[in-house]
Amino acid sequence: MRNWLLFLLLLNSFQIFAQLGFCEGSKGDAIFHETFGQGTSTGTPLSTGTTNYIFVSQDPQDGEYTISDEISRTIQGWHPFLPQTTISNGRALIVNAGISAGIFYQIAITGLCENTTYEFSAFLMNIYNRASMDCENGGIPINVKFEIWDETDTILLRQGNTGDINSTNTPEWERYALTFQTEPGQESVILKMFNNGEGGCGNDLAIDDIIFRSCGDLTEIIATDNSVNPYRVCEENTPVSIELKATPDFSVYSKHFYQWQESDDNGIWNDITGETGETYNTPPLNSSRYFRVKVAEDEVNLNNNLCSSASEAFFIKIISTPEAPQSLGNISICSNEEPQSLRVEAKPDETVNWYDAPEGGNLLAEASTSYLPPEAGTFYAEAVSNEFSCTPGPRTSVSFEIYEAPAISDEVLQLCPDAVLELDAEVEVMQYLWNTGENTRTINTSVPGNFNVTLTTKTGCTEVKNFEVNAVAEASIAGINSEDNTVIINTVNPGPFEYSLDGVNFQFSNIFEMVPGGIYTGYVRDLQQCFTATLEFPHIVVPRFITPNNDGYNDHFQLNGLSWFEASEIRIFDRYGKLILSGKGTNFKWDGTLNGKQLPAADYWYWIFIEGFEPIKGNFSLIR
Secondary structure, three states, rough: HHHHHOOOOOOHHHHOOOOOOOOOOOEEEEEEEEEEOOOOOOOOOOHHHHHHEEOOOOOOOOOEEEEEOOOOOOOEEEOOOOOOOOOOOOOEOOOOEEEEEEEEEEEOOOOOOOOOOOEEEEEEEEEEHHHHOOOOHEEEEEEEEEEEOOOOOOEEEEEEEEEEEOOOOOOOOOEEEEEEEOOOOOEEEEEEEEOOOOOEEEEEEEEEEEEEEEEEOOOOEEOOOOOOOEEEEEEEHHEEOOOOEEEOOOEEEEEEEEEEEOOOOOOOEEEEEOOOOOEEEEOOEEEEEEEEEEEEHHHHHOOOOOOOOOOEEEEEEEEOOOOOOOOOOOOEEEEOOOOOEEEEOOOOOEEEEEOOOOOOOEEEEOOOOOOOOOOEEEEEEEEOOOOOOOOOOOOEEEEEEEOOOOOOOHHHHHHHHOOEEEOOOOOOOOOOEHHHHHOEEEEEOOOOOOEEEEOOOOOOEEEEEEEEEOOOOOOEEEEEEEEEOEEEEEEEOOOEEEEEEEOOEEEEOOOOOOOEEEEEEEEEEOOOOOOEEEEEEEEEEEEEEEEEOOOOOOOOOOOOOHHHHHEEEEEEEEOOOOOEEEOOOHHHHHHHOOOOEEEOOOOEEEEEEEEEOOOOEEEEEOOO
16 A cells, blocks of 8 residues: 555656656647737836745846846846747846846746646746857856646646756747646646856846647547548639548647637638538639638536637638730830830739730740730730649730831041031931931031931931031152052041042042052042142052963063153163173063074073162063
């Protein structure tokens, strides 16, 4: 008998001193929720009897507490703020542990239901900042014990210990929980919190969101046809009805009583009259609806949300057919402007696809509320649901139009002295506006300068044409280089000019290639032909070979242009230095003979003497 009593005592002791832990089943609404208030700065003190610590309105010292959303106002070794990761995210209970371990918080919780399992939970945080290094070895850790007593404060129902909660470099809330069960006829309990550590450097804590709520079986709602939750249905397939079944896990309750509920927003729940069975058939639905089931072990607790638990909601979501996307306007641009994207708006849970036809057609772009068209035309946007494959909504047409801008090219013109130059926009448009203030297609100017005209079409497209009018640079020849068969005309200033060797055919380059020898006149004129400069010059081209076959090409060794000079002489030698022929340069011709006889094909040498110049020596080939 003595051993049996010892066993019962040990069993009861194990249950009372159970470890902390959350309710693993379904939970009811909160029967008690201490948030310590919202707002900023310091709150009001706790009610009399809740604590024997002293209330202060700043950071508390040993044996003191405050209610606030601010810390580290005077104690710099604490964390600088409370993270917004609790439920209420408002003020919290800030406690600086007393010199001796002991109770620091006590409160009676009323309105409980008999024969019901409850979960107590609270957020705790070590508020000492380890990074401050104000305390050795990270400071004294906080260590809190929770006790649940009956309403007479004589029977300990449950207790648990957090163990050491060490300081951290950044502030972190941690949530702790403890479950217990009320006895028959019991409607209230007393919560006590103890500080297990002594005062000193560290051992400072914050507490928030103390909550009591019922704890029941983990009850899941399943669809009897194995449909998943949420159950999605396209609007075109409504109305829809489905059978739901409550499946508790028997982790807490030995008996189960049910009450099915429905909600439009998953916030406000209404009982469904007469639906108290394990299964429930929904009515035909055309709109989205949430369903859940309340579960209690005692039927008397079923009508009290605080004494029962509730399953997670089963959501039957009706996916509405999307409306036509809202066009943000048709777009028209000018051909000289950057293309713009067409845009529409759709609901956040919808995406947009683009097509080239009001129905069917080719898919141009998908999953985008904008589309950059490659050309002008009308394009169609269609909204589809992001979460389920349902019928798309009607398409919205958006047009993209391109208007032609004036086709222009800038001009650089030359103005002759004492002349008038006409500037012509060269295109027909609705409006002209010159930087001179004139508004005609053409204007005249007698002065150099920069001019521009803004051209505007009937569709509002504009373009600016620029004119650079420069005073004509007077053409003047600095000299002419004649080398081999190339002639280069050099001018005093750079121009722009046109060049010619016959006064008829002009070119922009001052270099002439493959020019036969002779007497020439070089011409240089400005582009407006205001001035023309001329210079006569000889162009001496020594033949590289002769072919005396009487075909009219290269039949003689002769030099055109020597008549330009007052005196000249040409001498021809064979390779042994024997003089073959000599004579005045003007009209000199040699046909490859000596005394009427043809000389053999070979290389021959020449000396050319021109008065005032060094002799020119070289060789050429006689080809038969």
